[in-house]
Amino acid sequence: MPYTPHSASQREQMLKTIGMTREQLFADMPKDLGCGAPHIAPGLSELETLQRIDGLARRNNQPGISFLGGGFYDHFIPAAVPALVGRSEFYTAYTPYQPERSQGTLQSIFEYQSALCRLMNMEAANASLYDGGTAIFEAVMMAVRITGRNKVIIDSAVSPIYRAMLTTYTANLDIRIETIDAADGRMNRRDVLATIDDSTAAVVAANPNFFGAIDDYSDVAKAAHAHGALFILSVYPISLGLLKSPGEMDADIAVGEGQSLGMPLSFGGPYLGLMTTRKTHVRRMPGRIVGRTVDGSGREGFVLTLQAREQHIRREKATSNICSNQGLCALTSLIYLSLMGKSGLVELASICRDRAAYAMNKLSAVKGVSVKFPQSPVFNEFVIELPTRADTVARAMVAKGISPGMPLGDMFKGMDNCLLVAVTEKNSPHDIDKLAAAMEGVL
Amino acid sequence: MKLVFDKSIPGRKGVDLPPAGVPQAKIDPTLLRSSPAQLPELSELDVVRHYTQLSTMNFGLDSGFYPLGSCTMKYNPKMCEAIAADARFANLHPLLQMAGGLKESQGALAMLHHMQDLLCEICGMAAFTTQPMAGANGELTGVLIMAAYHRARGNTAKKVVLIPDTAHGTNPASAAIAGFEVRTIKSDRSGDIDIEALRSALDDSVAGVMLTAPSTLGLFNPNVRKIADLVHASDALMYYDGANLNAIVGRCRPGDLGFDIVHLNLHKTFATPHGGGGPGSGPVGVCDKLTPFMPAPLVTETSGVFKPDFDRPQSIGQVAPFYGNFGIILRAYAYILRLGCDGFADVSETAVLNANYIRHRLKNYYDLPYDQVCKHEVVFSAKRQAANGVHALDIAKALIDRGFHPMTIYFPLIVPEAMMIEPTETESLETIDEFCDAMIDIARIAAENPESLKACPTTMPVGRLDETRAARQLDIASI
Numbered sequence: 001m002p003y004t005p006h007s008a009s010q011r012e013q014m015l016k017t018i019g020m021t022r023e024q025l026f027a028d029m030p031k032d033l034g035c036g037a038p039h040i041a042p043g044l045s046e047l048e049t050l051q052r053i054d055g056l057a058r059r060n061n062q063p064g065i066s067f068l069g070g071g072f073y074d075h076f077i078p079a080a081v082p083a084l085v086g087r088s089e090f091y092t093a094y095t096p097y098q099p100e101r102s103q104g105t106l107q108s109i110f111e112y113q114s115a116l117c118r119l120m121n122m123e124a125a126n127a128s129l130y131d132g133g134t135a136i137f138e139a140v141m142m143a144v145r146i147t148g149r150n151k152v153i154i155d156s157a158v159s160p161i162y163r164a165m166l167t168t169y170t171a172n173l174d175i176r177i178e179t180i181d182a183a184d185g186r187m188n189r190r191d192v193l194a195t196i197d198d199s200t201a202a203v204v205a206a207n208p209n210f211f212g213a214i215d216d217y218s219d220v221a222k223a224a225h226a227h228g229a230l231f232i233l234s235v236y237p238i239s240l241g242l243l244k245s246p247g248e249m250d251a252d253i254a255v256g257e258g259q260s261l262g263m264p265l266s267f268g269g270p271y272l273g274l275m276t277t278r279k280t281h282v283r284r285m286p287g288r289i290v291g292r293t294v295d296g297s298g299r300e301g302f303v304l305t306l307q308a309r310e311q312h313i314r315r316e317k318a319t320s321n322i323c324s325n326q327g328l329c330a331l332t333s334l335i336y337l338s339l340m341g342k343s344g345l346v347e348l349a350s351i352c353r354d355r356a357a358y359a360m361n362k363l364s365a366v367k368g369v370s371v372k373f374p375q376s377p378v379f380n381e382f383v384i385e386l387p388t389r390a391d392t393v394a395r396a397m398v399a400k401g402i403s404p405g406m407p408l409g410d411m412f413k414g415m416d417n418c419l420l421v422a423v424t425e426k427n428s429p430h431d432i433d434k435l436a437a438a439m440e441g442v443l
Numbered sequence: 444m445k446l447v448f449d450k451s452i453p454g455r456k457g458v459d460l461p462p463a464g465v466p467q468a469k470i471d472p473t474l475l476r477s478s479p480a481q482l483p484e485l486s487e488l489d490v491v492r493h494y495t496q497l498s499t500m501n502f503g504l505d506s507g508f509y510p511l512g513s514c515t516m517k518y519n520p521k522m523c524e525a526i527a528a529d530a531r532f533a534n535l536h537p538l539l540q541m542a543g544g545l546k547e548s549q550g551a552l553a554m555l556h557h558m559q560d561l562l563c564e565i566c567g568m569a570a571f572t573t574q575p576m577a578g579a580n581g582e583l584t585g586v587l588i589m590a591a592y593h594r595a596r597g598n599t600a601k602k603v604v605l606i607p608d609t610a611h612g613t614n615p616a617s618a619a620i621a622g623f624e625v626r627t628i629k630s631d632r633s634g635d636i637d638i639e640a641l642r643s644a645l646d647d648s649v650a651g652v653m654l655t656a657p658s659t660l661g662l663f664n665p666n667v668r669k670i671a672d673l674v675h676a677s678d679a680l681m682y683y684d685g686a687n688l689n690a691i692v693g694r695c696r697p698g699d700l701g702f703d704i705v706h707l708n709l710h711k712t713f714a715t716p717h718g719g720g721g722p723g724s725g726p727v728g729v730c731d732k733l734t735p736f737m738p739a740p741l742v743t744e745t746s747g748v749f750k751p752d753f754d755r756p757q758s759i760g761q762v763a764p765f766y767g768n769f770g771i772i773l774r775a776y777a778y779i780l781r782l783g784c785d786g787f788a789d790v791s792e793t794a795v796l797n798a799n800y801i802r803h804r805l806k807n808y809y810d811l812p813y814d815q816v817c818k819h820e821v822v823f824s825a826k827r828q829a830a831n832g833v834h835a836l837d838i839a840k841a842l843i844d845r846g847f848h849p850m851t852i853y854f855p856l857i858v859p860e861a862m863m864i865e866p867t868e869t870e871s872l873e874t875i876d877e878f879c880d881a882m883i884d885i886a887r888i889a890a891e892n893p894e895s896l897k898a899c900p901t902t903m904p905v906g907r908l909d910e911t912r913a914a915r916q917l918d919i920a921s922i
Contacts, residue, residue: 001782001785001786001789001790002520002781002782002786003517003518003520003714003790003868003869004789004790004793004868004869005869005870005871005872006793006796006871006872010872011796013872014796014797014800014872015796017800017803017804018799018800018802018803019803020799020816022792022796024816025792025795025796025799025816026694026792026795027816028662028663028665028815028816028818029663029665029691029694029695030665030668033667033668033695033699033700036694037693037694037784037785037787037788038564038565038693038696038784038787039564039784040561040564040565040779040783040784041780041783041784042783042784042785043780043781043782043783043784043785043786044780044781044783045781046520046522046781049522049777049780049781050522050525050526052780053526053529053554053773053776053777053780055550056550056551056553056554057529057531057532057550058531058550059549059550059553060531060532060535060547060548060549060550060551061544061546061547062531062534062535062536062539062544062547063539063544063547066536066539068536068538068539068542070538071764072536072537072538072764074534074536076460078457078458078487080457080487080490080491082528083491084490084491084494084495084498086524087494087495087498088503088504088505088506089498089499089501089502089503089505089506090498090501090503090718090719091503091519091716091717091718091719092503092504092505092506092519092716092717093501093502093503093504093717093718093719094509094511094514094516094717094719094720095717095719095720096719096720097511097851098839098840098843098848098849099905099908100840100843100900100903100904100905100906100907100908101501101502101843101848101849101900101903102500102501102502102719103444103497103500103501103903103904103905104497104498104499104500104501105501105719105720107444107446107497107500108494108497108719110446110919110920110921111446111447111448111921113919113920114446114448114920114921114922115482117920117922118480118481118482118922119480119482121476121480123920123922124919124920125919125920127720128721130576130577130580130721130722130763131576131763131764132764133761133763133764134576134580134763141620161761161764162764164760164761165760165761165762165763165764167760168587168738168759168760168761168762169583169587169762171587171590171591171759171760172587172590172594172621172622172623173621173622174622214470214474215474216473216474240476240480241479241480242470242475242476243470243474243475243476244473244474244475244476244477245476245480248476248477264533264534264770265533265534265535265536265537266527266532266533266535266769266770267532267535267536267537267548267551267765267766267769267770268537268763268764268765268766268767268768268769269537269576269722269763269764269765269766269767269768269769269770269771270576270721270722270724270768270769270770270771271764271768279917282917282919288720289919290919291913291914291917291918291919292913292918292919293908293909293910293912293913293916293918294908294909294912295905295906295907295908295909296906296907296909297906299904299905299906300905301904301905301908302908303908303910303913305910305913305914305917305919306914306917308914310612311579311611311612311613311615311616312611312612312613312854313612314612314616315612315615315616315625316615316616316618316619316625317619318612318616318619320616320620321579321582321583321613321616321617321619321620322577322579322580323577323578323579323611323612323613324577324578324579324710324717324720324721324722324723325720325721326576326718326721326722327717327718327719327720327721327722328716328718328719328721328722329718329721329722331719334447335490335494337482337483338447338457338482338483338485338490338493338494339457339458339485339487339490340457340458340482341455341456341457341458341482341483341484341485342451342479342480342481342482342483342484343456343479343484344456344457344458344460344482345479345480345482346479347460348460350463350467351460351461351462351463353468353470354463354465354466354467354468355463355464355465356468357465357466357468358465358466358468377470377471377474379470391542391543393543394542394543394544395543396543397543398539398542398543398544398547399543399546403536403539403542403543403544405542406538406541406542407541407542407543410541425460425461428461428464429464429465432465
């Protein structure tokens with residue numbers, strides 16, 4: 001059998017040592033409970049397994065030219081990232097319960113928390129959450145705990161996927177989610193501000209929002225604070241190479257999907273939930289936190305800290321049920337940010353911005369195509385309106401090897417002809433020309 | 444070791460990016476940040492050295508024996524890593540299936556569909572979702588399904604979840620965060636949930652009972668079917684915490700034991716890496732009557748075409764953006780193909796044999812509160828050593844100096860000075876013997892020279908760290 005090392009004689013020797021038979025090992029399980037081996041196929045050799053999986057992989061065909069985003073982006077990953085993350089001292093370890101033996105993991109989490117604070121201009125970060133959607137849910141729970149209130153206002157231009165997740169997770173709780181419909185692809189300021197009152201725990205927004213529009217939400221944060229509510233901002237971390245940070249907008253909790261920081265798209269995961277906040281809220285924050293301290297000889301080292309918030313100590317009174325974080329994904333993002341560095345992230349964000357603007361011009365020059373929200377400033381993603389159904393156009397183009405973006409008809413009423421187009425550094429100007437030409441071809 | 448930020452040299456760079464190749468675009472300055480994020484300025488080699496050095500200050504399963512109880516630190520086959528890195532999976536955009544590329548996503552969807560079926564068969568359940576992103580996330584999903592089920596039946600009185608005192612902390616935390624009231628049920632003298640206490644707690648308000656089988660003491664409760672009957676008789680649901688499935692996999696299915704909801708930890712029983720604390724994966728399975736409440740989408744098949752099924756009116760909704768931690772699920776899928784029908788019974792038998800072998804070898808040296816055949820893990824107590832001033836923590840630190848990762852300590856909570864040892868099936872007799880020899884040697888030193896163990900570990904980059912100071916003088920980021 002694969003991966004069980006004992007020889008037959010060693011097995012006998014062990015049974016003899018403990019004075020038991022094989023059957024006696026399971027004598028505590030009543031016979032009538034036994035159901036025997038599962039009815040699945042016999043095991044395969046490693047080679048056969050690889051061949052079987054190759055057969056599946058052949059049935060995937062991600063178009064070589066892709067403008068698909070929607071919150072999940074195809075960025076270049078330097079080779080050093082997977083090489084370092086692939087060191088088994090990192091990936092075959094577990095939660096650093098024994099700090100002296102786990103300084104590698106612990107220091108890297110401390111560095112991750114620091115890098116995230118620097119990126120977001122926030123004061124404190126946890127060791128990560130599962131993904132951008134659960135990060136919004138956890139932020140909302142945090143705000144409810146901090147304020148003791150239960151009304152949460154969310155901009156409908158926050159990802160519909162994350163809004164659906166928030167609905168799922170709060171279904172059995174006494175929390176009222178009020179979704180304010182966006183106007184022209186941007187937050188409906190008037191309605192959001194009018195809805196904030198003294199029962200409001202938090203206002204939730206995204207920058208860029210799902211339609212790609214960028215904004216300065218300082219006024220929303222101010223209005224929330226005036227009523228004792230918190231402002232929660234979800235961000236796309238690559239955009240922070242250029243865009244105003246959550247801290248500069250006076251956000252109380254900043255979250256985001258960290259996939260773009262060195263993780264492949266991998267059909268939906270594993271990804272990375274980013275969470276940062278003010279120092280004053282640290283004790284209400286969910287998840288692992290690493291702190292710096294010293295040993296008996298004064299040597300600096302790192303430990304898991306503030307564990308009295310967590311489920312293994314507090315059980316039903318914990319700040320969250322989360323146990324593991326996305327440790328390896330947090331490490332991935334840290335190594336990615338260390339390689340990109342101070343100037344690299346700015347350059348990267350600039351390339352995305354410039355090429356997106358170029359793509360917007362190119363596509364709006366295609367006959368019948370227009371930019372849906374021309375008043376919205378954007379970073380690297382925008383909505384175009386086609387003269388026909390966007391899903392049909394996307395299907396036709398994918399079949400030709402170009403994924404033009406995300407058709408929005410299934411997600412938003414009345415947007416059947418709309419397509420969300422994302423541009424990253426992996427889309428060369430030549431690819432963008434091809435996109436425009438191909439679109440002209442199918443329209 | 445210096446922080447990565449403290450190695451920064453202004454002007455140094457670790458990447459080179461292509462020129463934009465298009466005219467520069469403008470963004471309104473009010474939307475821009477005032478200064479760049481203070482990220483390190485390092486060469487690629489600087490970064491490679493820094494994280495390589497940090498990795499040497501770590502200990503993984505590949506480094507040596509890692510008997511961390513309840514965590515099932517079994518070997519993570521390299522084959523699975525290679526498969527997950529395959530660009531044909533790794534580069535696949537999760538929205539492609541809904542953006543004109545259903546046909547182009549068939550391999551991934553077929554794998555997920557087959558995985559749903561395999562997990563149903565292995566656990567004896569009617570349906571499985573791969574969405575939950577970790578064990579605790581699976582628990583929350585399962586408890587939300589529980590709530591939806593009772594709500595759909597108009598049974599608004601169901602507000603309580605019963606949980607034994609031996610349970611993982613995530614159980615009560617998950618039930619509470621889903622809006623349930625948690626009541627703890629004591630264990631009896633044999634370490635099983637006290638049936639009489641359970642019986643008297645089972646009133647009309649009970650929505651479900653969350654059990655771990657075998658329990659966190661490593662013991663299989665022979666009355667589990669009787670418990671299921673009791674729970675079902677009061678219209679409550681049985682929840683199976685799959686953290687300990689490794690003990691019974693391939694020979695007994697939670698569904699056949701009477702469980703209605705099951706979560707698995709693919710990073711435990713199904714051999715995916717623990718990643719220094721995630722990403723894990725926590726698929727959830729349910730019995731027939733609960734299938735309408737499963738998260739949407741599930742992957743379905745119609746005449747050979749695999750697609751996401753969002754049309755599930757009673758569904759609790761999405762718990763993950765797509766199908767969960769796909770890369771982890773893919774690794775576990777490859778592992779299941781590799782093991783096949785016979786492999787799993789060998790897994791559980793060898794895991795149980797190894798744990799009982801350790802139980803036998805160490806029971807004369809350490810207190811064994813539940814001296815009976817154990818399953819995949821064995822729980823000792825350092826009570827005897829504690830009388831001499833040596834605690835479970837000291838024994839753990841002494842193991843570090845001897846080249847082992849310590850066992851889980853101080854859990855389960857009902858055992859004082861608990862030391863929970865889970866060897867898993869992938870460890871050899873030689874390794875297990877070396878570990879037992881080390882434990883016996885530590886027991887000897889604890890009797891002869893207890894003070895000497897207080898200094899451990901002495902072979903690490905740091906000694907015992909001041910955790911009180913860490914919490915009081917909070918320093919959690921270098922900004």
